[in-house]
Amino acid sequence: MTITKEAFVDLQEKYNKVIKLLEEDSKLDPETEPYLSKYLARQILIGMKANIENLIRTEAADGQDNIKLTAMLGAVYLYLGMVSIDTEEISTGEKHLEKCKETIEKHQEKPEVILITLNMYNQFGILWSQREPGKSKVYLEKAEHLYKKYKAEANVPLDISDLFHANIETYNTETALRNLEKIYTHTLYYLAQIFGAMKEALKSSIYCHITLQRQLQMGDYDPIDWALNAATLSQFFMEQNGFKQAKHHLAASSYILAQYRNELNQITERNEAYDAKMETFKHRSADVARCWAKYGILLLSKSKERLLNHADDIDVNCSMSSDLSKLQITSESSISTEDLQHLDFEGIDVRSYEAQVTDQFILTLEDARKVFINAQQWTTKAQEYYTLDSLASDYIEIVLDQTQLYLNLLFFEDNPENQAKLHKRRVNLLENILDKVNSQYYLHYCRQVWFELGRTYADILDIKTDKLRESDSRPTPQALSKINNLVEKSILHYSNFINSFQDKVTGKLPDKIPEDAEKPFLQAYFHIAALHGRHVTLDKQVQLKNTEASLEHYKFVSDYCDRYGKAKELVAMEYGICKEMVALLPIKIAKLSAS
Structure with a gap:
């Protein structure tokens, strides 16, 4: 027998109330009760489920009404599953989605059911995305293939909201088709996330692009x-x-x-x-x-x-x-x-x-x-x-x-002169940061800046040294002073970088540097060791002092790497040089002391 119009009107009113609670009222829920509207929607959905099951059981509906009631029941289970997932009741959400699947699986490609089916597979995809991306992918690909098959057959779907209308003349085909495309766009978006989680970055990017293109078209x-x-x-x-x-x-x-x-x-x-x-x-x-x-x-x-x-x-x-x-694509690739x-x-x-x-x-x-x-x-x-x-x-x-x-x-x-000018512009930008920010609050960035400045001054030093070496004339005192000034500035900034790891109370460096900073820390020590050997001076006493400072820094890197074996892998080249210098520099120090 045919379902009465009154039964549909009652379900339609309840459905509209559920949608309002989920899409509008939930956005205004207080922080103390963030799921208030969703819980209210769930109570209405539970009542709707009982009503629909009663209609199926007592009215002995057949034909079109039977499919429609089945679709309505599937929709209620779908919304119950979505509400449970949104309220972090994952296992309950899974049970509702399984009931949805069980309810509609014989009719999933019918116009009354197709939107529920695609939504359901999307929700399964969301449900499993954090726990088992591979399983999530299976569900989402089912949605993808089902959409393509349905589109190829050129069928017109029935919108979920229209299921709850008694009057067939009020069905909105345009809305249904638009929602079909919208659901599929969500499928593609979720697939993009899953491929990303599964380390298939290029495939993920392709799905991201298609999602953006579809949003643009619609x-x-x-x-x-x-x-x-x-x-x-x-x-x-x-x-x-x-x-x-x-x-x-x-x-x-x-x-x-x-x-x-x-x-x-x-x-x-x-x-x-x-x-x-x-x-x-x-x-x-x-x-x-x-x-x-x-x-x-x-x-x-x-x-x-x-x-x-x-x-x-x-x-x-x-x-x-x-x-x-x-790009050359291999036969094993998941993209074409x-x-x-x-x-x-x-x-x-x-x-x-x-x-x-x-x-x-x-x-x-x-x-x-x-x-x-x-x-x-x-x-x-x-x-x-x-x-x-x-x-x-x-x-x-x-x-x-x-x-x-x-x-x-x-x-x-x-052009070396132009190179030096470009380096100088880098120096100005970096030193401007140090002048304007508090190193205590922005220590992470200041460390980057100190290290970069140390390296940049060393690069300028290389350019100036090469220029002196290539010149046939005797270097002027001003030129030599500039060389020493560049050495000192590079050492200063590398030293500031190193000292930023000191304990604020004791002023001492820790025995072990945090792993994420270990490599630049040891490189800074290594560069300072080399820079001490680049001072230009005829004063034997100053040469001795600089050589001793070089040895001290080379020895620090060598000892640290010997103490912590993994550090050798981080600075393998520097470690080898340090070992050599630790052996050679004492001889030079002895000669300077004797002279």
Whole structure:
């Protein structure tokens, strides 16, 4: 017999109340009762389950009504499972999802049930994502294959909300089709996360891109989130040498942000809501600017690495490409060449943003300067938001990026005088940080800066020393003084780095340095040892003092590595030199003492 309209009206009212509780009221729940609305929704769902089961049992429904009631019961179990997962009752959630599966499995491809089925597999994927990613992947791939099969058959689904309508004329086909696509987009998003968790990073990135493309096509996205996700994905592509794809994703990110800015400009009422949106826009625009800067840094760095590895006839001997679509795919790979051919966005024109910087590996100083200038402009833009006064940590990181830009540009510069000038600009940036921040509060960053300054002054020292060595004329006292001054500054900053590990009370260094700092700590000691030998002086007493200081520092590294065997692996080359110097320098000290 046919189910009465009244029965459907009652279920529809309860369903609408559940959706309101889950999608609206739950956002306003107090901190003391974060799941209040979800618990209320669960109580209504339990009542709905009993009503539907009673209808199935007593009304002896058949045909279309039977399938519809089965779908409704499956939907109730689905929501019960989702509520349990959201309220961290995982085992209960799993039981509800299993009941959902059991209820609908004979009808899972029918129009009334397909959306419930796909949602259910997604929820199973979420459920198992933390515990067993492999099992999560199985469920999500079931959803993926089922969606593709359903689409191929060109069937029109019934929306879950329409299941609870008595009047068939009120069914919203457009909404159902849109929700079908939305659920599938979620499937792809979850698969991207699972492939990432399973260390299949490239496959994960492909799914991320497809998710972004679908959101773009459907117009179903938050502009800020979309732009940030596209920019984040670009960082992965550039690390894989996919600079063409990275640039495209950054350009798309900038395009979407520009569109959003235009929308904000159309708002006439400038209230708190507008201010909040504008603040978020500025914040995330600065983040995208930082991603553009990273692009420039990495393009210069990878170009440098490529040239170093292929010094001779690079065009013939180097197969390294900046375009992922040209990546050689092995037969064992889980991705195909076709997957890599479609990592661009349809429906938006981003050519003007792409035109600002190349995606080809750099070969000349002229091209390196273009990339450098572009990246430097982006760091300046990022610093409009990330200032030293408001967000010091981010500001310091941006300055460190700027110093990396100069360091990478240095590789392409052959003129020693220009190299020294670039180093000096790095010094100015780094010393400015030390002048303006409290080393106690920003110790982690100050350590990086001290180490970088030590190395940079040593690099300038190398340039000046080479210049003196190549000159036929006798060095002036001013030139020698400059050499010694560079030595002292390098030692000073390396020493500041080392001393930052001292105990605040005793002033002594720990016997064992934390593992994450062990390598640079020993390298700093090693560099100071070498630097003490680079002072230029005719005073035998000063030479003796410097040589003794060198021995002391070489011996420290040698003894530390002998005491902690793993440290030898961290500084293998330095350790070998230290051993030699510990044996040789006492002889030199003896001669200096005798003279």
